[in-house]
Amino acid sequence: MTDENIIVGGTAFVCSVIPAGPVNIVFAANEHGLVGCGAIDVAALGGFGYAAARIRPPEGQTSVATADDLLRGIVKEANAAAEQRGVRVGMTGEEALALLG
Numbered sequence: 161m162t163d164e165n166i167i168v169g170g171t172a173f174v175c176s177v178i179p180a181g182p183v184n185i186v187f188a189a190n191e192h193g194l195v196g197c198g199a200i201d202v203a204a205l206g207g208f209g210y211a212a213a214r215i216r217p218p219e220g221q222t223s224v225a226t227a228d229d230l231l232r233g234i235v236k237e238a239n240a241a242a243e244q245r246g247v248r249v250g251m252t253g254e255e256a257l258a259l260l261g
Contacts, residue, residue, distance in 0.1 A: 164227050168254055171261025175227040184225045188253075193242060193260035195235075195253050197224035206239030211260055213238040215253045231257070 164175045166188060175188040180199070187196030193211030194200065205212040215233035217224050224233050231254040238247040238256070246259040 166227055166231075168231070169258030169261045171258070173257060173261075175230065177226065183223050186224045186226065186230050188227065188230055188257055190260065193245065193247075195230060195256050195260070197230065197233075198236075202237055202239040202242070206241055209241055211239065211242035211245050211247065213242045213247050213253075213256045215256075 161176060161178045166173050166175050173188040173190045178185040185197060185199045187194055187200055195213045195215060198214055200214050202212040202214050213235045214237040215224055215230055216236040218229055218232040224230055233253045235249050235251050235256050247256045
């Protein structure tokens with residue numbers, strides 16, 4: 161597992177990359193919310209009132225493998241807590257993280 165500190169919209173997030181066989185589980189989080197790859201269960205996190213969105217890979221890629229992929233990917237699902245903060249399907253991961261700052 162590797163962690164990388166990233167800044168989006170002036171807010172710090174920890175982006176974790178966890179190797180899982182042939183893929184990586186990738187997510188960026190802070191105390192307000194999380195944006196992650198397809199392996200993240202946003203509904204379960206929503207049950208705790210934690211804002212979360214799931215990203216589909218950037219154009220031309222089959223998976224989200226890096227922090228850059230996460231930022232360039234597109235939100236395909238957001239829980240109610242994330243939607244209350246303005247996160248919407250179709251925005252980039254970077255845009256979603258900026259709203260969770």
